[in-house]
Amino acid sequence: MSEDEADRDGGPDGANDDFESVLSRVRDRIDPDADERARLRAVAETLTERAEDAATDLAPGADVLQVGSSARGTWISGDRDIDVFVRFPPELDRETLEEYGLEVGHDTVPDGHEEYAEHPYVKGEVEGFDVDVVPCFRLGSATEIRSAVDRTPFHNRYLEERLDEELAADVRLAKQFLKGIGAYGSDLRTSGFSGYLTELLVAEYGGFRPLLEAAADWQPPVELDPEDHGRASFSDPLIVIDPTDPERNVAAVCAAENVARLQHYAREFLASPSVDFFEPREPEPLTAAALRDRLADREATAMAVRFEAPDLVDDQLYPQLRKSLEGIVGGLDDRGFDVLRADTFADETAAVFAELAVAERPAIERHLGPPIHVRDHAEGFYDAYDDDPDVYGPFIDGDRYVAERKRDCTTARGYLESDRLFDVGLGAHVETALEEGYDVLVGDETTALLPEFDRQLGAYFDPRP
Amino acid sequence: MSEDEADRDGGPDGANDDFESVLSRVRDRIDPDADERARLRAVAETLTERAEDAATDLAPGADVLQVGSSARGTWISGDRDIDVFVRFPPELDRETLEEYGLEVGHDTVPDGHEEYAEHPYVKGEVEGFDVDVVPCFRLGSATEIRSAVDRTPFHNRYLEERLDEELAADVRLAKQFLKGIGAYGSDLRTSGFSGYLTELLVAEYGGFRPLLEAAADWQPPVELDPEDHGRASFSDPLIVIDPTDPERNVAAVCAAENVARLQHYAREFLASPSVDFFEPREPEPLTAAALRDRLADREATAMAVRFEAPDLVDDQLYPQLRKSLEGIVGGLDDRGFDVLRADTFADETAAVFAELAVAERPAIERHLGPPIHVRDHAEGFYDAYDDDPDVYGPFIDGDRYVAERKRDCTTARGYLESDRLFDVGLGAHVETALEEGYDVLVGDETTALLPEFDRQLGAYFDPRP
Structure with a gap:
């Protein structure tokens, strides 16, 4: 057992830790301090103003939203992502939207470059922050969306209404915990819990500890439907109906392994709390x-x-x-x-x-033929192998022919x-x-x-x- | 391919044989000639008289029957079995029946010895024939039987009424064919077709050739019920309801392999008739x-x-x-x-x-644990293996724990x-x-x-x- 494992099971560092003191130590590390918050707020405001100016010049009905964890106060100290969404009126055609979007992006992030997800957008660095400027349509409801990015403002609004300071702090703990156990991220390499999913789970269960306690006892399939409006059925182990879209499972990408992993570590952590759970394991390189x-x-x-x-x-x-x-x-x-x-x-x-x-494997393999009463197939099988000098049989086993023939490999x-x-x-x-x-x-x-x-x-x- | 196999598939001996000429050659070998019949009849009559005398001395209501293939003319030339059944009135108690039976046996076969099947009986040699003298009860119908041997006289009577000279000759062919393919005998080493079953099948299909043609196309489960009185259900591939007992499958002991074997060789023989099918294969000894x-x-x-x-x-x-x-x-x-x-x-x-x-096998084996959501079992599994230095894991695969542990062997x-x-x-x-x-x-x-x-x-x- 490695030292790392010893700690998690309650070694020198962990034995006397209780739940709250562990969380407090983790918070010290992951909660952005006043200075970090102020710097982020200042940069975000500058970016929003620049984007608004550029966007309303192009389309008078446009507006700008700061979204994502930095907008909701759920970012982990040191994360440096700022997401600026530029909403254009739905009357715009998609080509114009993309053209305007890039123009606003370049005006907002002068050193930025273009990237391509569902739409093209501009990405770049501003005062040490990684900034994405993404265009989308401003729609009346999430069910009218034309592409996935159009959904983001609705997610943002939904969470902003539900996450107070305390829950936002618990979201940070949950994210860091999921990072520590290797289950955070909706990228297709991790197939884990997305940020949005984590925020919904914390909001729904009412905090980090209630989430852990619930997860420890989950009986998949687990189905949560915060808005009680789900109208599709899913075969995933974890189903969280998007509050802004009754037909979408927010946890669709989350693999069974990662649901099980959260269950496992929730139990382990509740049984013997330790800060080690919040640190991603770095595997030892093998010689x-x-x-x-x-x-x-x-x-x-x-x-x-x-x-x-x-x-x-x-x-x-x-x-x-x-x-x-x-x-x-x-x-x-x-x-x-x-x-x-x-x-x-x-x-x-x-x-x-x-x-x-x-x-x-041996040179020969058992090849099970048809039941002898299926006359056509049985005769075909028998005739195919009967005269083959490399074949043992055909003979009868139960009601079927069997031939032992040479293997390919x-x-x-x-x-x-x-x-x-x-x-x-x-x-x-x-x-x-x-x-x-x-x-x-x-x-x-x-x-x-x-x-x-x-x-x-x-x-x-x-x-x- | 051995020579034996070549012949069966239509080699030098078989290529030009047609069905009837093959059967005719087989009959020459297996049909008892007039002399053999006369000798058997003479010995059987002597035995019957001796048994009758002894039996009626002991119990006035007793009588004697010659049963089995030698009684029905279905024996294969050279077979030397004579079965003498001594029927006692049903009023006798079993102990007296057994005592009388042995006494009659010893009087009938002076050099005989006692053997034990369901009852004790006497077996011995008389003028070169192997003679069994078996006591049973004389009953009104087969449904009243007290032991399996009481059924034999009813079987005998049923077949005697149905097998004329021609069908008896076909029974001999069928028996010899089943011997040739290794499927004859209801002993538990062979688990094949009994003599009684063979006679019933020939009688039911109306001859040896119709039996082969039917068997070639059998779709097990095959159910025959000559008296149309079956009232039990069976899971065997071949079901032949005993004409003298509606609850008995005469083919119960016949293994699926032997049903399939008859199907296979029926097809082969009909496609290219050869006398070789009637000769049991003697496997070559292996050096x-x-x-x-x-x-x-x-x-x-x-x-x-x-x-x-x-x-x-x-x-x-x-x-x-x-x-x-x-x-x-x-x-x-x-x-x-x-x-x-x-x-x-x-x-x-x-x-x-x-x-x-x-x-x-490798030193380790994969041991699949319980689903992680079955908390009690899952925690028990995890705790059992977590601290074992010889175990790799536990880790998560899908929604379950897996441990790789040392194998026993x-x-x-x-x-x-x-x-x-x-x-x-x-x-x-x-x-x-x-x-x-x-x-x-x-x-x-x-x-x-x-x-x-x-x-x-x-x-x-x-x-x-």
Whole structure:
């Protein structure tokens, strides 16, 4: 057990901490002080004025909103994001909206550059803050939205009305807790709790502690509907109906693992509070010698498929890597190469790493034929194998024919190195990357993944909730 | 492909045979000639007279019946069984019946000895024939029977009324065909078609060829009810309601394999008739060199558990061996030692022989815990493994905890040599025999099963329908 783990379970730092004193120490670290608040407010006001001037010059009906955690006082000390939303009248066509939006952005953030999400917008640095200037339509209700950004002002208004100073402080604690346990972020690499979701949960349960106490006892699917207006059904483990949109689950992106993770750590933290829960775990980098030790200790056969990482943003890359991981694991399992555990990593190269409980199979495999009473199929099967000198059988087992025939691949390496790898579902860009070439590493050869993936492999071999 | 197989598929002997000429050649061999019939009739009459004299001396209401294939003209030339049933009035108590039965038996077969099935009876040789003298009650209908033997006279009467000379000849063909394909006999080693069942099927379908044509197209469950009086339901693949007992399936003992086997060979024979179908296949004995070759060719890991054969009759021994086979295969499979195929053999020693696709596993195994939302179980699981230095995890997969813990056995040999072998279902006498000691043979060590099981292993490595 590492020191880090010892602390969490109530080691020297944690044993005598009680809940409130832990929160108080965390607050000291994450609550922005008066100075930080004042600086942020000053910069935000300047930006809002600049944007308003530019926007109303272009469209008299435009206005400007500061949104996001910095607008609602829910940001964590040190976060330096300011989101400025410029709302244009809905009569504007989309092309004009985008043109005006960029113009306002450049006027507001003179050194900014353009980025593209659903719309183009301007991003840049102003007095040490990371500023986004995003155009949207000003609409009467969230159900009229034309794109996801149009929803943000409604989210902002809803939360501003519900989060007082005390709840805002609890939102900060909840965010930091989720960061600490690795479940914060709605990006598709994390698939965790978004900021908006965290704020809704704290508002709905009435604070950080009530949220933890509720989560510890959640029985998924958990369904929350703050406005009691939901009218769609969802299959997610956590369902939080958007107060501004009855057909949207705010927690749709939150994976079952992250719901379970919150449940686990809520219980652990309530049982023995410690500030360590609020610190993201940094996995120890694994050395080649340590990797060899782990492989020898576990006696599984490690394998990796390594290729050049596709040049994609994380939100595109990680879903493709996970699809490829699932496909390759499925291909291995289907051929009897039992996968014990697997993961996927990306940096300059990308890798699907797997440990196999079974890496070799006999020369033959059992091939179960049709029931003998299904005459056409049965005769077809029998005739297909009866004269094959490489086949044992066909013979009868129960009411079916069985033939023992030669396998395509008797080793997992052989399978991974063959074209059959391309028969499984792979992300499109991963498939292209593999077509360019890839390495198959087996056993101690996987040390070639170091040092590039030393922290990922460190985490792999020291798995935690 | 062996020569034997070539013939069956229409080789030199079979290619030009047509159905009727094949049957005619088989009949020449299996139909008893006039001389054999006369000899049997003479002996049977003598026995019947002797039994009648002895029986009526003891109980005036007694009578004597000759039953079985020799009574109905359905015996195969060379079979030398004569069954004499002595029927006593139902007023007799069972003890007196048994006493009288043995007395009549000894008077009828002076050199006979006593055997015990449901009742004691006398068995012995008379002029080269194997004679059974069996006592039973004379009852008004088969539904009044007190034991299985009381049913026999009713079976006999039913078939005598239905089998003319021609059908009796077809019964002989059907029996010989079932012997040839290894599906004849209701003993618990074969679990095949009994003589009575065969006669009923021929009578019901109206001959050997109609039986084959029907069987080729059977869609199990196949239900025949010659007297249209069945009033129980059965889960067997072949259901033939006993014409003398509406609650009995005459084919209850017939395994799915043997139903399928008849279907398979009926099709093959109708497609290319050959006398070879009527000859039981004698598997080639396997030499040690050939066994090693087969093992090398298949690349599976052969294993055998060998022990002293329990001293039981086949009808008790084989069900116990099969139960033990199933238990041991299940135990291996459950631990990830995938069994490719397995069989059990008995002679002086007995063996469970298995080929494993996987004979070794890693030092650790994945242990799936409860869903995290089932709080009591989840906390119990987590606490049980969290502090164990030999365990990787617990971590979260989906909504569950997973721990990777050390395995009990990493090799199939280790498992088979351990006491855990006794955790699986074993036949009672097999368990006792194993407690006395057993050998575990792995790989080429299985050549120690030779020459005792050379034919069984010959059949194993040349599997046919």
